[in-house]
Amino acid sequence: MSRQLITDAKNTWCPGCGNFAIQHTLKDVLGEMEEQGRSLDDVVLVTGIGCHGKMADYLNINSFYAIHGRALPVATGIKIANPDLSVICCAGDGDAYAEGLGHMIFAAKRNIDITLIVHDNRVYGLTTGQYTPTSPLNFHGRSTPAGTVEKPFNPLELALVSGATFIARTYTRWLDHLRATLRDAIDHRGFSFVDVLQICATYYNMTKPYTARAYELEDHDPGDFDAACETMREWDYSSDAPIALGTFYRTDASTFDEKFGNGGQHEEERKEAIAALLDQRV
Amino acid sequence: MSRQLITDAKNTWCPGCGNFAIQHTLKDVLGEMEEQGRSLDDVVLVTGIGCHGKMADYLNINSFYAIHGRALPVATGIKIANPDLSVICCAGDGDAYAEGLGHMIFAAKRNIDITLIVHDNRVYGLTTGQYTPTSPLNFHGRSTPAGTVEKPFNPLELALVSGATFIARTYTRWLDHLRATLRDAIDHRGFSFVDVLQICATYYNMTKPYTARAYELEDHDPGDFDAACETMREWDYSSDAPIALGTFYRTDASTFDEKFGNGGQHEEERKEAIAALLDQRV
Amino acid sequence: MNDYSILIGGKAGEGINRAGSVIVRILSHLGYCQYMYYDYPSLIRGGHNFALVRASTHRIGTHRNAVEFLLALDQDTVDVHRWRCSDGTAVLFNANKVDAEGMGIPIDDIVEEEGGSSVMVNTCLIGAFGRAAGIPWATMEEVLTLEIPKKIETNLRIARRGYDAVEEQTPIPRQEAARHPILTGNEAIGLGLLDAGLDAYVAYPMTPSSGLLHFLAGVAGDFALKVIHPENEIAVMLMAQGAAYAGARTAVGTSGGGFCLMTEGLSMAGMTEVPVTIVMAQRGGPSTGTPTYTAQGDLHFILNAGQGEFPRFVISPGNIEQAYEWSARALNLSWKYQVPSILLEDKTLAEGAYSFDRDMTTPVGREAVARRDGGSPYRRYAATETGVSPLATVPLEGEVIKANSYHHDERGITTEDPALVAWLNEKRMRKEDAMLEEIDRLSPVTTAGDGSADTALLCWGSNIGVCAEVAGEAGLKVIQPIVLSPFPVQAFNTALENVTVLIAVEDNITGQLTRLVEGLGCCVDDAILRYDGRPFSLEELREQVREVVA
Amino acid sequence: MNDYSILIGGKAGEGINRAGSVIVRILSHLGYCQYMYYDYPSLIRGGHNFALVRASTHRIGTHRNAVEFLLALDQDTVDVHRWRCSDGTAVLFNANKVDAEGMGIPIDDIVEEEGGSSVMVNTCLIGAFGRAAGIPWATMEEVLTLEIPKKIETNLRIARRGYDAVEEQTPIPRQEAARHPILTGNEAIGLGLLDAGLDAYVAYPMTPSSGLLHFLAGVAGDFALKVIHPENEIAVMLMAQGAAYAGARTAVGTSGGGFCLMTEGLSMAGMTEVPVTIVMAQRGGPSTGTPTYTAQGDLHFILNAGQGEFPRFVISPGNIEQAYEWSARALNLSWKYQVPSILLEDKTLAEGAYSFDRDMTTPVGREAVARRDGGSPYRRYAATETGVSPLATVPLEGEVIKANSYHHDERGITTEDPALVAWLNEKRMRKEDAMLEEIDRLSPVTTAGDGSADTALLCWGSNIGVCAEVAGEAGLKVIQPIVLSPFPVQAFNTALENVTVLIAVEDNITGQLTRLVEGLGCCVDDAILRYDGRPFSLEELREQVREVVA
């Protein structure tokens, strides 16, 4: 039985917001997975707080609408408790790169089998337009009306040196690319990281520059670490350089969740183990 | 007048602990700075919590003995309040790389003129021997008696992609190297990061392997980003590869604190500004 | 008493908040006292926003349900707020979008014809309001010119077309009264902090405290103020401690979840005795809760946050003058006693706009603090009778200043010695006596209404506005403790004299102030609690009080 | 009554804690009830550590000042603890290092001669103690063999040399009594959690909670338990929420500063209603404070932590059997009511070692929770009379489970509707009634001493040990509330019947339990407060109670 994938919750994203593209793409990808025999009962979505987080209300799948910056540790707990689940995180750039940055690096380090989709609109949307770690230098936001003096960091590079085994970038106006990338990311075993350049229609509408400068990675071997480094560095999230989209890096490695089973211990066994332990302490 | 640089606080590090080397080196470097005309009144030491943190008690200079993982934001606040101060952080690897990792990446991103010295003994010393983010794979600590399943990350690479403008590694048994490196780091304008391989005599005594495998970076151009990447990657903090010591990367860039002055506003000016602002709101 | 309510509503993104502010200013220019409540859900475009403006010849601090003017940019405004209207209500609406009875104006057409942009629909509706309220065009023009920085010509043309499209219905006469500046609670707090010499403000955005960040970032240049927005609230609090250690008077601002992340640093401030002032703006909880709606659910958390025991000031201003004055005091007190000062506001105050009566506030100024006593070596934690050690900040010539989060001796060096641990605990806690004495001199408990009444409403924070008005009508007394820690028992008991029936009014479900004063042996007879995120309107509270008192 | 105290002291790193444990076990094998207090500063080597072992034919839970045996590995032990000795005290010491009167043993020489390593100095001293206490060598050999996993031959030789080096002085006779296992408070808590079916334990190391992490990590394999040590306490709390959402019964452990970092997640748990059990081990605060010393300074913080209002269990066990039983209950209750359960212990209990009387505890077991009601679609937050919605965890066939930190409707979808916000607040708070009823059935307040006395000591946590003993001697009553939230008012009042003088005994400076019960209208006549990081000894409390009662 295939389920209705969108809830009846009222959608409150701004007209033109890139989140719609991510929502519909995820819906399609999930539908496809279901058709191919994966039960959606086993899929869990975890979100942070921000415009992106509303995904939890809109997609009719299991979801944990967590707190700002903390989607990944919740997702990690879910995956450890039950490694059979497919766990997907939708996080904002403020969320994943500022408030909760440490968690991303540790999720990558553990190579836990989770997919992190960052709705990278390069601005705090829901709190009305402040700079984020991927806003360009001299960004005039509401907390920095005179322009930021900090350069952005490059989240792809951070993910790479932290140990992520799948690293991609895509763009909300490239629907097919978005869809293929999200599907690959979810299918990948290990920590998958996708930075989605997401249009914020209200506070940072980059449609024109992105559309002009985006190009698809070609002749790129995602198994080549050095090539990945180099390609990632082409655009630093601040300059006007061309913006490569695609899968920069992909490799196989053992995952953190591998070692955990699903399911506990029998009551009797537990009682015996406690009794045995107490006996040893006499 | 040159001051007594060591307080009368009782030293409680274990015999053979690498922290002694760092303490004496810092003392020497400070003494040298004073001789060269820098007033030590303008130097502030900020520490985290762990064995390393005791430096705040032992060095007779201004100090802020902060909380676990949070030395860097305290240091950042100090530097912003008064950019004329020299601010040095002594942090542990548990401290800087686990509990407070995000702060390091943001200090590097801002390229704030602070020196971060990580006492990287690759173990939680003060809490009696658990793994840290730089402990090797399969580390048997008290929280992981069966061995860790996570690989370490490489803090040098993290610092590099985050924007640090001085990145070095040294070792507590290489006293001259330690001294030259710390001095260079303090002298550097911008965020200086030094990973000190510090012997923990009690929980992770790596003297033999380090001494055997350490070598000094030679013919290395610290201005060359790619060379820095490559050299950093030689040893991944887990394998038995040779361990390069030296300054991997160094560059000049504008600093976050540059834009801030030291000192406030005159009472009268402030009053007038408030009155003017209120008038505008009528 | 002349008293008018105007509701303007539309979708998020249509500038309802700005439109409300313009109306406020127009009425201010007519000599009225103002209050504006702004209601919006947590989204950026669409949904339904509205501003409720109230203008009165008396000082007010709350909204009414009933409105004399309903200005509708969308259908929801008419549908959702119809119950507020009576026969006399002037209903003005955008006839291109809204189906209603009243005065329809083809606003979209007008804007298009005049070559305006979509946000200018507001201007047109405001123009129409001006005429319906019988406001001279000159006043309209004056205020619009002040309020609208860009494309003023076009805006004026559009406003005029609105003005000309309708008839006068309920004239709002000009009053001969002083014109007051208009401030939100957040702005008043910002100005109060600046008054006391704020050097740095550090914050991570979080509704409803973000307004303070935006305001201070905007005026930073005029005040040599350093405004920092770091990676998260942990960094915020710790940076503030570093900055204060280096001598900068520093405040931070946040709301519930962000405050949680500051509690570890707060406890550190308790131990290091490095001053910090925290603006904590309450919204509906627990957790993410209802980010844009009001609540008073964090009092006990704030009173007890942080491990271990240390004194703190907790101050909860309720109106705009209190917000200014007590913010300045909070900053000064934090430095004088070297303890955290927490300004606990609620969304209603934080984002409400009020007429600010300068004559009712005494400028506080930057109070000098007792500096180092000159002895050498400097002992950061020197023992004193009050527990307050002479303060110095780095750099201090020839001396060393050691702040420490561990238990420590007078110099700031770590100790585990039982006698020293007990000594330090006593030193810190002893400050509370001096803090209480100081607070007692500052009228920490205010009263309103009929001072001789034997029935009193007990409230805190923004509810003073609505309580004062209801009590004034009903001949009741109101008691509002502004300082909640250290609790001013004496002033509170004085306020309670002759009161035989005490009715608490709070925006929470457990009665937090009620519990606090009951813990002091006071008996609260009834509690009117609201916890749906909305502030009491005048009519609602009036009715509930009537039920309880009856 | 036979009652013996043995102090063994030396430097950190010399294995004093282990040595104390071996002595405890020896005396346990002789049929005694045990308590061991372990005192150590925050450092790894050097300094001065000591273990105070007390063995009695009665149940005990506190140490004495006076000792019958003083075992000194270093000079400090003799110098610092001389005051504990009387003429009869057997002083045994390492004559190679220590200068003292009593029985010196050339321990270093012996260890060297026998080819032992430096940690074996302990073994030698323990051997000497065995002889001084007239303990048969067979018993010594049996216990040493159990306790020492490595190089047992050498150890036994060295012990024997110590045994032979001294004379019997104060014989400790064998008792005909059951032998009890020895557990620390942390271990008992760990076993209690396991008893109730713990699936996962997540923690970041922090004294004095780390013992629980180490213990559970060590036994994980025997219990199919997942033990995770993540990057920090924020991750700890959030991972626990994720794990529980996916069905794993999860606990976390920490101390003050780490708990601060969990408060945001705690408030989230309040809103999501995803269960979590938190072991919070108190140490001296504020801030880093005195990490290895005891305190009870966090009660009000724990009771009120997290923004917004939501019910929680706060349970503070005071002895080893309570630690076991109430930990099991805490986990079950958290799942039954879908609220956070907080086990609030103090360092004295956490790291103290106690004889655990299995006959005094009823195994609790994993209590099944009311599962989903079977209706479809599944509504995670379905309205019920008690406020508790039928629980299901992912995956649930054909259904969707939505947890949400915003205010939400029955399905878990975000809402800002005032009626729904009020509804949800009421639903959550309503649980407290059922929680209280349940708690009332579980003897949430214990009493000890003379039940008919009109003077009572009021205490919580580990102080029940020393209070019970002092009260027993002096004919006083003791009242110990174990559950502190929701506060069992009825059981507490029952315990108070006939009590006319109430004296609080607490390890803090502000009297936290005192404030709590005073808030409920109870009058505390006197408070004996200690805040130097050290637990009361029997003699100290006896003396202070005498002064107060006199």
Ligand SMILES: Cc1ncc(C[n+]2csc(CCOP(=O)(O)OP(=O)(O)O)c2C)c(N)n1
């Ligand atoms: C601890 C905490 N701090 C701050 C906030 C306020 N807040 C809500 S959303 C948000 C930023 C959203 O930005 P981003 O993560 O980029 O998401 P977007 O809205 O752009 O999708 C912030 C700061 C919060 N909810 N919790």
Ligand SMILES: Cc1ncc(C[n+]2csc(CCOP(=O)(O)OP(=O)(O)O)c2C)c(N)n1
């Ligand atoms: C928030 C918080 N969590 C945990 C602790 C306990 N703690 C104190 S020191 C430490 C680890 C120290 O390791 P590291 O930073 O590597 O320093 P080292 O002792 O090795 O120098 C921990 C976990 C703490 N003080 N605060």
Ligand code: SF4
């Ligand atoms: S503010 Fe930006 S990100 Fe948020 S809904 Fe609107 S367009 Fe989308």
Ligand code: SF4
């Ligand atoms: S435990 Fe390790 S790091 Fe700590 S003092 Fe001892 S040797 Fe040094």
Ligand SMILES: [Mg+2]
């Ligand atoms: Mg964003």
Ligand SMILES: [Mg+2]
């Ligand atoms: Mg370390």
